[in-house]
Amino acid sequence: MVGLISGGDESAHRAQVEHLTAWCRDNNLLLNTSKTKELIVDFRRKKMDIQPLHIRGECVKRVSVFRFLGVHITDNLTWCTNTAELVKKAQQRLYFLRILNRHNIPQKLPVSFYHCSIESSLTYCLCVWFASCTVAQKNVLQGWPKRSSAAL
Incomplete structure (x- = not known):
């Protein structure tokens, strides 16, 4: 309410x-x-x-911080907590992507894993919070495709 x-x-x-x-x-x-x-x-x-x-x-x-439908909302409406949690979740999932690649699985499966697990969590409710992020936060989030492609 x-x-x-x-x-x-x-x-x-x-x-x-x-x-x-x-x-x-x-x-x-x-x-x-x-x-x-x-x-x-x-x-x-x-x-x-x-x-x-x-x-x-x-x-x-x-x-001062509340998680509502997976988005961390703070009392000053900055998105630092939300961005930090997204990056943490993506880093954890990137580890599993590297494990998939070590086992010589066909390329189609790690790419699907990236789109389903990493990209979907990074872009969840993007239209709500991304425009209000700082430049530093945007740079961190936009650097993920490069890090993930290195793991693929």
Whole structure:
């Protein structure tokens, strides 16, 4: 759920949370507050203290990084964490690609492995986060085809 707090007035956001809680209760859904996280994105120069969110008397944990559908979102909307995790995952999979090549497997299989395992993870949700990456992050990500072709 996304809520907007404008002018320091949190009442609309808190009303949305109460509405969601009531909807879940009315539709026999259990809202697991231990798995619920709160991520606050605030670009104001003078940050105000926002009160913790409570659902059914339980305090919701506030986080600075949240993984949503495989994309790491930070409270300042930079993509450093997301890029680092993608590179880490690609490096792990590149190791398996090298092992495939050591066993003299026909070239078609390692190429398929690269497209299915490495390239697909590096390009997942690319249209959401790539434009906001720094030049250094873009260079790291765009260097992967060269590293992978060396392994192929």
